[in-house]
Structure formats: structure tokens, C-alpha cells
Amino acid sequence: MSLVIGNALLYLIALLVYWRKQRRIDYGFVTIALYLVVAVCCAFEYSTEPYRWQLTWWPFIYLFIANLILFLPLFPDSSRVATKVYYNRSINLQGLQIFCGIYIVFALITTVCYLPLAWDNLQSGAWAMIRDNTYEEEFQLFKNPLLNILANLSTHFTIAVIAIYFYLLTQPRVNKGFKTLLLTATVVPMILTSIVIAARGHIFTLLFNLLIGFLCFRQYIPKRTKRTLTIWAIVFGSILILYTLAVTIARFGQESNSSLLYYFGHSMLTFDYGLTDTIDTYGKGAYTFRRFVGYVSQDMDWLLGTHFGTSFFTFVGSLYIDFGPMGTMVAVTILALTMLSLIRKRKLDLADIYLYLFYVSTVLNGALVIAPDLGWRCLLMFCIYVMLKILGKKQINTPTR
Numbered sequence: 320m321s322l323v324i325g326n327a328l329l330y331l332i333a334l335l336v337y338w339r340k341q342r343r344i345d346y347g348f349v350t351i352a353l354y355l356v357v358a359v360c361c362a363f364e365y366s367t368e369p370y371r372w373q374l375t376w377w378p379f380i381y382l383f384i385a386n387l388i389l390f391l392p393l394f395p396d397s398s399r400v401a402t403k404v405y406y407n408r409s410i411n412l413q414g415l416q417i418f419c420g421i422y423i424v425f426a427l428i429t430t431v432c433y434l435p436l437a438w439d440n441l442q443s444g445a446w447a448m449i450r451d452n453t454y455e456e457e458f459q460l461f462k463n464p465l466l467n468i469l470a471n472l473s474t475h476f477t478i479a480v481i482a483i484y485f486y487l488l489t490q491p492r493v494n495k496g497f498k499t500l501l502l503t504a505t506v507v508p509m510i511l512t513s514i515v516i517a518a519r520g521h522i523f524t525l526l527f528n529l530l531i532g533f534l535c536f537r538q539y540i541p542k543r544t545k546r547t548l549t550i551w552a553i554v555f556g557s558i559l560i561l562y563t564l565a566v567t568i569a570r571f572g573q574e575s576n577s578s579l580l581y582y583f584g585h586s587m588l589t590f591d592y593g594l595t596d597t598i599d600t601y602g603k604g605a606y607t608f609r610r611f612v613g614y615v616s617q618d619m620d621w622l623l624g625t626h627f628g629t630s631f632f633t634f635v636g637s638l639y640i641d642f643g644p645m646g647t648m649v650a651v652t653i654l655a656l657t658m659l660s661l662i663r664k665r666k667l668d669l670a671d672i673y674l675y676l677f678y679v680s681t682v683l684n685g686a687l688v689i690a691p692d693l694g695w696r697c698l699l700m701f702c703i704y705v706m707l708k709i710l711g712k713k714q715i716n717t718p719t720r
Contacts, residue, residue, distance in 0.1 A: 320369070323362040326379045326587065330355040333387065340394065346531040346676075347393030350683045353527075354386060357686045360584030367577070378591040381644065385635040388651045389682050392658035392675075398538055400675070403667040405489060405539050410668055412490060414710035415483055419501050422480050425473035426504035432470040433511040440514055446569035450517040473508045475699045477525070478680055479673045479707060480505050481532040486669060489539040510559070517570070519563045519582070524684055526556065531679050535672070582631075586687045589632040594639065599624035602641040608694035634685020637693060654678070670707035674700070 334351045341348065365372055404410070440449055484501050487493045506525065513521035529552075537545065571578040600623055605612045620626055623640065630637070638647040658678050661671055677700055681689065 320362075320366065322374050322376055322379060323358075323365045323588075325376075326383070327355065327358040327362050329379075329383045330358045333383075333390065337390075337394065341396070343397070344534070345397040346534045346679050346683075347390070347397065349527075349530060349534065350393055350679065350686075351390060353683060354686045357583055357586060360580060361587045362584075364580050364584030365588060367580070372588050372592045373596070374588070374591050375596070378595040379587070381595075382587060382590055382633065382635055385647060385651050386633075388648075388655050389634070389685075391655045392662060392678065393682075395659070395662055397535060400662055400667065400672075401536050401538060403662075403664070404486065404669065404672055405536075407666045407668055409666070409712055411711055412487075412493065414712070415487070415669060415707075416493070416497065418706060418710045419480060419483060419497075422473065422476045423500065423504045425469070425476065426508050428469050429471070429473040429508040430511060432466065433508070433515050437511045437514040440517065444569060446517040446566045447571075450570055471512075473504075474512060475696065476703060477505060477509060478528055478532075478677050479669075479703050481528050482535070482673045482676050483669055485532045485536040485540070486672070488541075488544055489536055491541075506555070514562075517566055519566060520688065522559050522563050524680075526559065527683055528676075528680050531676060531683065535676065583687070586631045586633050586636075589627050589629070590636045590639075593627035594625050594632050594636050597624050597626060598640070601643045601646075604641050604694070606637060606640045606691050609691040610695040629688075630690050631688045633687070634681060634689045637685075637689040637691075668708070669711045670704050673707055674704055 330351065334348070334355050337348060337351050365374070440446075443449075480501065484498065484505060487498050487501070506529075509521055509525040513519070513525075533540075533548065540548075567578060602619065602623060605622070606619060619640065620628065625640075627636075632640075635647060635651065638650050642650055658675060661667075662675055664671065667675075681693075
């Protein structure tokens with residue numbers, strides 16, 4: 320028990336150090352706070368079934384050090400990051416609106432494809448069976464492969480559009496109706512996707528991404544707009560949480576409370592006992608680049624000698640599977656240094672902010688799980704980044720008065 324308590328204390332110290340430096344609740348604070356919550360839940364989960372987990376101290380220390388490195392780009396003052404974008408006069412609002420128009424088309428396709436399926440699921444309420452079906456190896460929502468790609472394409476744009484949306488809230492020249500449409504097109508596809516596959520993670524990811532986008536630009540968002548956002552956030556946040564609880568109860572019945580504790584409280588435990596304790600070979604990219612290599616996650620335990628069972632073993636764990644202890648430390652160091660060099664630029668545009676928030680979102684969600692095929696999502700991220708660089712920059716910089 321002392322191991323899991325000590326692990327939680329490490330993240331508490333990290334959060335206190337962050338608070339002492341920043342004195343504000345921003346996306347960095349939220350990220351480290353989530354890791355503390357997960358560490359505390361791990362302690363409670365361990366206390367319910369201590370004989371299930373044969374823990375040792377070094378994986379916790381290793382995981383904490385790797386996470387500290389990943390936290391480093393979160394320490395620079397978040398207000399300065401937003402300022403570098405807000406006062407960048409070379410940002411092309413018209414180009415950003417074209418990008419958003421393309422996204423809205425993708426979001427409409429997702430909505431049209433998923434709405435009938437979501438309605439059927441809401442009527443049936445058979446969430447446990449629906450979720451079990453998604454775990455089948457050959458599971459596809461649509462027989463047409465192109466339709467499967469188009470239906471999911473909008474979800475890969477979510478972080479970019481969230482960054483643009485909150486930036487546009489700081490720009491009074493942009494039509495309010497367009498902003499509302501953009502937010503609707505961001506939220507609806509993610510909710511429908513969650514309902515279609517009876518998932519809870521999509522809801523948490525959506526809420527986290529909206530929160531970090533808001534915290535990034537909040538100092539430049541008008542007070543009246545912030546009040547309106549707060550009201551809508553409370554209303555829709557409550558509805559989404561109620562939906563999540565309903566799915567949890569339907570899937571797990573009387574074990575709902577223990578399932579929620581397990582959901583938030585086993586990622587660090589699994590990294591310690593399930594991944595690092597028995598791994599005898601490494602994937603060499605098979606997990607991160609699954610779409611290109613062809614391995615499925617069900618094969619990984621057999622291939623690597625592990626016994627983790629699910630993908631809930633943290634972001635660091637997803638790298639550890641492929642690159643081992645040394646390779647993982649090199650990878651997180653390169654990622655952290657890259658992000659630090661990015662946000663230290665004199666000027667930032669929306670493409671840079673998108674890249675940074677993609678990193679923050681990955682680290683934040685990585686307290687719990689990073690699904691296989693991160694390499695594919697990074698490839699799409701790069702394509703979106705290039706699109707934003709091209710569309711979001713004025714061809715000729717006009718002098719400001």
C-alpha cells in the first residue's frame with residue numbers, strides 16, 4: 320500500500336510546485352491535477368484488490384520521471400502563449416473560415432451517417448451488447464470502407480477546430496452565427512460517435528479538449544461570452560455526465576461504482592504490473608504504427624510476453640511497448656524539447672497552437688489511455704497542421720495602425 324500512496328504523493332508534489340510557479344488554473348494545472356486524481360484512484364483501486372497487483376517501486380518512479388519530462392512544456396506561462404497568437408496580425412481569418420467550412424462538411428457527413436445508428440442505440444438501451452460488438456476483431460460500422468473513413472474523418476479535426484473556435488471568440492469581426500455553427504459541428508459528431516459505440520472515453524476527451532481550448536484563450540474572450548459559455552457548459556456537461564453514468568450502469572449493473580474506480584484507477588497499476596513486469600521483447604513500432612504494420616492489439620500480450628489486457632497503461636506505456644525503457648525516455652525528451660522550442664517562438668499562429676494543444680491533449684488523456692495507432696493520428700495531425708499553415712497565414716502582412 321505504501322507504493323501507491325507514495326506514487327500519489329509524487330504527483331501531489333508536482334501539482335504544488337506547478338501552483339507555486341503559476342498561481343493560476345490553466346491547462347497545465349488541469350493536466351497535472353488529472354494525473355494526481357488517477358494516482359489517488361489507483362491507490363483506492365489497489366486497496367480493494369491488493370492481491371491482484373504485484374507491484375514494485377521502480378516502474379512508478381520511471382513513469383513519474385517520464386511524465387515530469389512531458390509536463391515541462393506545460394510550465395511556460397499560458398497567458399503568454401495566447402498573447403503570441405492574439406497579437407499576431409498575420410493570421411488570415413478568411414483562410415481559417417475556409418478551413419472551418421471544410422470541417423463542417425466532414426462533420427455533416429459524420430452526423431448523417433451516425434444519427435440513425437445513434438437513435439437506434441438510444442431506443443434499445445442495450446449498451447453492454449453494443450459495446451461488446453465493438454471489441455470484435457472485424458468490427459466495422461459500415462460495409463463500405465470509404466464510408467467508414469468519411470464518417471470518422473471529422474473527429475481527427477476536433478482539436479484544431481476547438482483551437483480555432485476559441486480564437487474566433489476573441490475576434491468580434493467574425494459572425495456569431497458562424498461561431499455557434501462551428502461549436503455545434505464540433506460537439507455533435509463526438510457525441511454521436513460515443514453513442515454509436517457505447518463509449519465513455521469520447522465524452523471525457525471532448526470535455527477535456529474543450530476545457531484546454533477555453534483555458535488557452537480565456538483572458539481574451541469577452542466577459543459576456545465567458546458567462547454564456549459557462550452556463551452552456553454546465554447544462555451540456557451535466558447531460559453528458561448523466562449519459563456517461565447511464566451507459567456505465569447499463570454496462571456494469573451493480574458493479575458500476577467499482578467499474579468507474581477501475582476506469583480511472585488502473586492505468587498506472589497496469590503499467591507497473593501487466594506491462595513492465597513481464598515484457599520480454601518490444602513492438603518496434605507495432606503498437607504506435609498498427610495501421611501500417613498490421614498487428615492487432617489482441618495479439619500484443621502474446622507477442623511481447625505482457626499481460627496488460629487493455630490499452631489503459633498511460634501514454635508513456637504506449638511508447639514503452641514499442642521502444643523500451645531507453646527509447647521511451649529519448650522519445651519523451653524529444654517531444655518535450657520540440658514543444659518547448661515551439662512555444663518559445665516570438666509569434667505563434669493557429670497551426671502552432673493546434674500542434675501545442677494536440678500535445679497537451681495527448682499528455683492529458685495519456686494519464687489513462689492512448690489507443691493503438693497513434694502514428695496514424697500523428698500523420699493526420701501533420702496534414703492538418705500543414706493545411707492550417709497554408710490557409711491561416713496572410714500572403715501579405717498589412718501594417719497595423
